[in-house]
Amino acid sequence: MSTDSPPGSNRVKYFEPTLHFTSTRMQIGxxxxxxxxxxxxxxxxxxLLLSFEDFAxxxxxxxxxxxxxxxxxxxxxxxxxxxxxxxxxxxxVDRFVAEDENKVExxxxxxxxxxxxxxxKMKATLAVHPPLPEGRSLIxxxxxxxxxxxxxxxxxxxxxxxxxxxxxxxGLKEFHSIVVATGHECGPSQDAFLQFLIxxxxxxxxxxxxxxxxxxxxxxxxxxxxGEVLAMxxxxxxxxxxxxxxxxxIEAQAGKDILVKTxxxxxxxxxxxEVRATAGGVLSVVRGNIINVSSRKKIEGDIDFSTGNVESxxxxxxxxxxxxGFMVKxxxxxxxxxxxxxxxxxxxxxxxxxxxxxxQKTRIAADGDVDILFIEQGRxxxxxxxxxxxxxxxxTIHAGGDIRCRKESTVVGSEMVAAGSMTFGDVGSEKANPxxxxxxxxxxxxxxxxxxxxxxxxMQAEIIQQLQIGGGRSRKLRQMxxxxxxxxxxxxxxxxxxxxxxxxxxxxxxxxNFTAEEMSDKYSINLREISIEVQGSIQAGTTIxxxxxxMLLDKTISYRLFKLSDNLKRILxxxxxxxxR
Numbered sequence: 191m192s193t194d195s196p197p198g199s200n201r202v203k204y205f206e207p208t209l210h211f212t213s214t215r216m217q218i219g220x221x222x223x224x225x226x227x228x229x230x231x232x233x234x235x236x237x238l239l240l241s242f243e244d245f246a247x248x249x250x251x252x253x254x255x256x257x258x259x260x261x262x263x264x265x266x267x268x269x270x271x272x273x274x275x276x277x278x279x280x281x282x283v284d285r286f287v288a289e290d291e292n293k294v295e296x297x298x299x300x301x302x303x304x305x306x307x308x309x310x311k312m313k314a315t316l317a318v319h320p321p322l323p324e325g326r327s328l329i330x331x332x333x334x335x336x337x338x339x340x341x342x343x344x345x346x347x348x349x350x351x352x353x354x355x356x357x358x359x360x361g362l363k364e365f366h367s368i369v370v371a372t373g374h375e376c377g378p379s380q381d382a383f384l385q386f387l388i389x390x391x392x393x394x395x396x397x398x399x400x401x402x403x404x405x406x407x408x409x410x411x412x413x414x415x416x417g418e419v420l421a422m423x424x425x426x427x428x429x430x431x432x433x434x435x436x437x438x439x440i441e442a443q444a445g446k447d448i449l450v451k452t453x454x455x456x457x458x459x460x461x462x463x464e465v466r467a468t469a470g471g472v473l474s475v476v477r478g479n480i481i482n483v484s485s486r487k488k489i490e491g492d493i494d495f496s497t498g499n500v501e502s503x504x505x506x507x508x509x510x511x512x513x514x515g516f517m518v519k520x521x522x523x524x525x526x527x528x529x530x531x532x533x534x535x536x537x538x539x540x541x542x543x544x545x546x547x548x549x550q551k552t553r554i555a556a557d558g559d560v561d562i563l564f565i566e567q568g569r570x571x572x573x574x575x576x577x578x579x580x581x582x583x584x585x586t587i588h589a590g591g592d593i594r595c596r597k598e599s600t601v602v603g604s605e606m607v608a609a610g611s612m613t614f615g616d617v618g619s620e621k622a623n624p625x626x627x628x629x630x631x632x633x634x635x636x637x638x639x640x641x642x643x644x645x646x647x648x649m650q651a652e653i654i655q656q657l658q659i660g661g662g663r664s665r666k667l668r669q670m671x672x673x674x675x676x677x678x679x680x681x682x683x684x685x686x687x688x689x690x691x692x693x694x695x696x697x698x699x700x701x702x703n704f705t706a707e708e709m710s711d712k713y714s715i716n717l718r719e720i721s722i723e724v725q726g727s728i729q730a731g732t733t734i735x736x737x738x739x740x741m742l743l744d745k746t747i748s749y750r751l752f753k754l755s756d757n758l759k760r761i762l763x764x765x766x767x768x769x770x771r
Contacts, residue, residue, distance in 0.1 A: 204256040205248050207273075207297070210238045211281050212325040218363050230280045231325030232304065235339075239264060239281050240273040240299055261300025278304040278336065280319050305340045305370075311434035312373035314342045318357050318366040328358040337370070344437040345372045377430030379445040383478065384421040384465065388412065390475060410523040410542055411472035411486055411505050416455075420473060420481065423450055423463040448479045453521065453538070454503075456483040472505050474523045474539035476558035477574045477591070482539055484522045492528065493518055505539070514549065523558075530554065530568075540574070547585075559591070571633070575610075582606075584622075588633035590688075597725045601625065607633045609688040609715070612722045618729025618746075628735035629752075630720035631686040639684050646677045687737045690714035694738065722752040723766050736761055 211233055215226035233239065242255055260266055261284070263276045275281065279301040288294045306315045321327035333355055337346070347370055354368045390412050414420060426445030433439055450458045455469035458481070467473075467483050474482040484504040492510035493500055499517040500506065506520045511528030512535060518524060524537045525544075532549030535541060540558040547554060552568030554560055559574040566583045570576055575591040584603040587593060592610035595601060599615040603622035606612060612629050628636065649670055656667050683693040717737045727748040734741045734752050741761045751766035 202294075203251075203253045204294070205242060205245050205253040206256050207240045207242050207258060209240055209283065212322055213282070214322060216320060216322075216363060218320065218365070228282065229320050229322060230282055231322050232319070232327050232331070233275045233278065233281055233301070235275060235278050237275045238272060239275055239301075240297075242271050245271065257294060257296040259296060259298045261298045263301040263303055264299055273299055275301045277301060278340070280304070280317065304336065305342060306367075307342070307435060311436055311438070312375065313369060314340075314371040314435045316354050316366075316368045316370045318354060318368065320363040320365070321361050329361060331358075333358070341436045342371050343435075344433050345374060345435050347371060371435040373434040373440075374432050376432035376440055376442045379429040379443050380424075380427040381446045382426040382448045383424050384448070384450065384481075385424050386421045386475075387419055388414065388421075388473075390473065410525055410540060411474070411507070414467045414471060414473050414483055416467055416470045418467045419464050420456065420467055420483075421465040423448070423458075423465070425463070451480045453480070453482045454484040456481050472522070474505060474558075476539050480539075480557070482522055486522075493533070511545070514551075524556075541572075546580075560589075576608075588636075590633070593629075600726075607631055607636055609633070611720050614722075614724050614726070614728075616726035616728075617724055618727075618732050620729065622729075624731040624733065625729075626733045626735065627722050627752075628686075628733075629722045630688065630715065630717050630737040631735060632688045635684065635686050635692070639681065639686075642677055642681055642684075646674060646681065649674050649677070685738060686735075687717065688715050717754055717758055718756075720753070724748070724750050724752075725766070734761055 211231055213228055213230040216229045218227050240258065245253075245255060258273065260273060263279065264273055265276050266273055281299060281301050284298045284300070286296045286298065288296070302317060304317055306317065307313070318328060321329050333351065337343070337351075350368050350370050354366070354370060357364075357366050357368075426447050428444045429442035431439050431442045450465065452458050452465065455471050456465060456467050458465050465481055469483065471483045472486045474484070476482070486505045486507060487502050488507045488509070489497065489500070490509050491497075492513055493508060493516045494513040501519045503521045505522030506518065506524045508518070508524070508526045508528070512518055512526060512530045512533040514532035517534040517536075519536045521538045523539045523542070524535060525542045526535070527544050529545040530543055530547045530552055532551040534553045534555075535543075536555045538557045541554060541556045541560045543554070543560075543562045546564040546566065547562055547568040547570075548566045550567045554562075554568065554570045554572075556572045556574070558572065559576070560570050560572040561577040562570075562579070564580040564582065565578065565585045565587070567585060569586040571588045573590040576587050576589040576593050578587070578593070578595045578599055578601075580596070580598075581600045582595070582602070582604045586605045587607070589608040589610070591608065593606050593608040593612045595614045597615050601614055601617050602619045603625065605626045607626070607628040609632055610629065612627060614627075617627070618625055653667065653670050653674065656664070656670075680693065685691060685694040720736055722734060722736065727746060728743060728750065730743055730746045732743045734743060736752065736754050737758070739754060739759070739761050747763065749765060750763045752761055752763050754760070755762055
């Protein structure tokens, strides 16, 4: 069919294509008051959908083909004269009119697949559309054969397939989506771990099997004897292989190994996998794989002018407080019964402060876990978990593990950044500065990102100043502009996810700026396991970040679990799971 332009018009004349499938508007369901919906007949794979028949006869008269685009699951023949279905399904035509003076209409022909398979090939869904009175449909088709032709051969749900056949034979004017096949997931792998052969007591902040958090008082400085076997390394083991709906095997993920590190009076034998004390002392366990055995030093009072700063290769027990301006450093665990006020406490192991932390100048740093009652205006950096039992006001906590606050706790005006997950009680206040809660984020990378932004801002200010002074674009100025562009690209691609490369995947034009190691995600954590749970209320204005995704909370809400969507592209706020009390 051809379309002529009006007499005297300079508009192009278009030759319309022929459609080779039937579609009609149909009333869906039993209610006659609703709108009619376009329904198409079923087509098989490689069925002809559209063609420009006899176009050659009109081409000599100055006609051109009407613009046609191949939509989803369709393909053109050589020469673009015919359009075919790439999969069995239901074709549709969408028409788009250009907004220029010619008002040219473009046809987009696509096919809704009869079987829609998820990107991971683990689920196949059958689309059942209403049959047309004069058109092909699933009625009379062999559904089992169609499944086989589509390659869907594993994990078939016999009952769902039978239900689908019933819907088809009933010929109802309804749309149905039925999951007819589900693949078998890989069995979970087991990471290597240290199995302790002595009682090391509860580890505060640990996630229990029922999903609750262990907030029992942490036991530190466990006594051990010379020659005692403290732990055994249990090697990693792979999970069981899976199978997708196409019958393809899915290789099981290998378990992650751990590097056992020792310090002090302890040794690890890689042949027997035994961790053994070489002398009597007390045990410190850091992040589950670092073992230290040393002696214990006890200080009955405060750390003040009477003691001076304290540095020790051993574990420290301080029965008093750490007074302003003083410093405590230890290779082993540190346990403080009192408070830490405007002072510094550092440990290569774990720190337990049974009272609180106060003062803007207070710095707590541990390679392992930190367990405190409260913190006001101080800063904590730890390589493991951080446990806050009561409150955190106007403070900064960066953890290489999880941040765990009791249900009764309150966090106000603070910055909380953890490589793992987080739990809180009440978060924020109307009268306080907004908070940042960032989970699945490497604290060091966040610091690096901020430093780079600061450097970029200073560099841009200097560039503007140089341009205002005049004198042309000097060699120094051009170099500064190039450096600024590099920093912009690095900031754009900075990857906050622990275990991943420093930069996220770049576009083809950008890949030359980054090394393969910088973009690797081989050891990246599973962001689907990362969450921020709020067991009380969380104030509007709070910034939520998980991995590289952020959201600004626009209203105050209560009792929510923040996690990433299945495609990891946005943050969801859902009710947390119910747990047994």
